Amino acid sequence: MAWLDTGFRRATSLSLVAALLVSGCSGSAPSNASAPGSGEVVVFADFAEPSVLNPVLSTESPRVSHLIFDSLVSADPQTGTPVPSLAESWEMSADGLTVTFHIRPNVTWSDGQPFSADDARFTFDAIRNPTNASPFKANFDQIASVNTPDPLTLQVTLKAPTCAFLLNAMSIGILPEHVLGKLADLRQDALNFNQQPTTGTGPFVYSERQKGDHITLVANPRYWRGRPKFDEWIFKVVPDANVEVVQLETGEVDYAIVQPDAMDELQAAGLNLQTYFGRGYDFIAYNLQRPFFQDPRVRQALTYALDRRQIVEQVLFGQGRLVDSPIPSISWAYNGSLPGYTYNLDTARTLLAEAGWTPGADGTLRKGDQAFQFTLDTNSGNKVRGADTVIAQAQFKKLGIDVQPETLELSAFNQKVRTRRDFDAAVYGVTTDLDPDQTATWSSSQAANSPNFIGYSNPAVDDLLRQAATVPGCGLPTRTQLYASFQKILADDQPYTFLYARKTVLAVNKRIDGIAPSGWAGDESGIQTWVVGPR
DSSP states (O other): OEEOOOOTTSOOOOOSOOOSOOOOOSSSOOTTOOOTTSOOEEEEEESSOOSOOOTTTOOSOTHHHHHHOOBSEEEOTTTOOEEESSEEEEEEOTTSOEEEEEEOTTOBOTTSOBOOHHHHHHHHHHHHOGGGOOTTHHHHTTEEEEEEEETTEEEEEESSOOTTHHHHTTTSBOOOHHHHTTOSOHHHHTHHHHHSOOOOSSSEEEEEEETTTEEEEEEOTTOTTOOOSSSEEEEEEOOOHHHHHHHHHHTSSSEEEOOGGGHHHHHHTTOEEEEEEOSEEEEEEEOTTSGGGSSHHHHHHHHHTSOHHHIIIIISTTOEEEOOSSSOTTSTTOOTTOOOOOOOHHHHHHHHHHTTOEEOTTSOEEETTEEOEEEEEEETTOHHHHHHHHHHHHHHHTTTOEEEEEEEOHHHHHIIIIISOOOSEEEEEEEOOSSOOOHHHHOGGGTTSGGGTTOOOOHHHHHHHHHHHTOGGGOHHHHHHHHHHHHHHHHHHOSEEEEEEEEEEEEEOTTEEOOOOBTTTBTTTTGGGOEEOOO
8 A cells, every 4th residue: 555645746656557458549550650759758747756766665645657568467457457467367276375476478578588576586586575675565464475387377375365366466567577686685786677677568668867857768669569659758847837837738749747727728728638537545543542533533524625626626626526434436446335424513612522522611522631732744745635624623623622733744644644653533535455455554453553653443343354364265255245234334433534536637739649548557558559749
């Protein structure tokens, strides 16, 4: 699970490689459209570049590394379910402990070396090796052993059955053993490769970079899905959102994620705008170790007291929707029948009174000698979450609750909230994993760990999460039912005030045809099929 998307301009963090061929339609193909070798270049812009391009070492925006390194398994762009990539098929043993992957034959690295099961084994062993300090190690701790009976067969044995394994672990980019296999420490011994990878199995290959300015990739002529239809893809660093808009209008930049308030201007300038929901949501987290928040009626009241629709309309410019669940609405596991918490101050007052909170002489809610006042933290550099805290302060004040917003620099915010847990409440954001398993965030077994930083514990939730993660054969109908029950309990408990899911807004130059962004597979899904006209 990727935590704290720090701004609207940042692309949703995705843990997968471009999935099956997707030929999205954004109109007729441009005239004089690109053909391999025509020299056409596509430029993407973002406010900060990833420093590390090694997919097993960095949680930075994976957009670039996903174009260089394919994975064994990816997520279907439409459904989010596992689909083949470098592994053309797989089967699971009856006890759910062994997964046998059949590697796609005749795949080569961009340097001409054959791709094999040994590359996958090497990659997974590297992630599991504590020396490499991979941020994805937790997803691989469930692995007992990895074996390669032959070059096209990979057997992964698990310590215990888990349905999350296929997407959350097997969707990571595979590294070349023939380049890195002899290095003891990938962080220290592969510095050049980590920033300038020399080979890959993805649609593009690293070419060059100018730090702080751009990264250039060139089409991979050996790509197993077929060579891309244009020649270069450039990641351009544009720190200023206003400058980015201008460069989209002038054609210096071909596509970028933009803020909703720029939509009208860009549409008037002739750009195509594509919007979609991803796997992220924002919320107010309540520290359940604080006496204020230990009664679920209080947490329910706070959600009723917040006009979340006002936030979506006024702060997100309508580019979002209310959420009542930690499972994204695009997921097959989402429970769409949850009773929503519609803005209602009377209901909020009733719940607070039932919990023993009544107005004092000054109008402030009190319970005995204790006034209801708390600090609401968020991180700096995010104007949306800053607005959330101001709106929450004003609306909670109507109930007689004194809220003091506090904005902290990102690292200090994370230290206070997630590490020390010395906070009352916090406005936060998260991008969920590909699989809907929520054990790390909501299981009481994880209450001492960072994702469950509010200290949530409910035995019924523990049981449902355990069942859903270990369904024999990982059948979706059974898992869907279990996750529906889990979401219903969480909605009643309200350990968070779930706020909204933001729409990603992608502005695209009309000379590009075929972009089909996906909350599961990213903006570059099926990039090898894009058709690009001349500038």
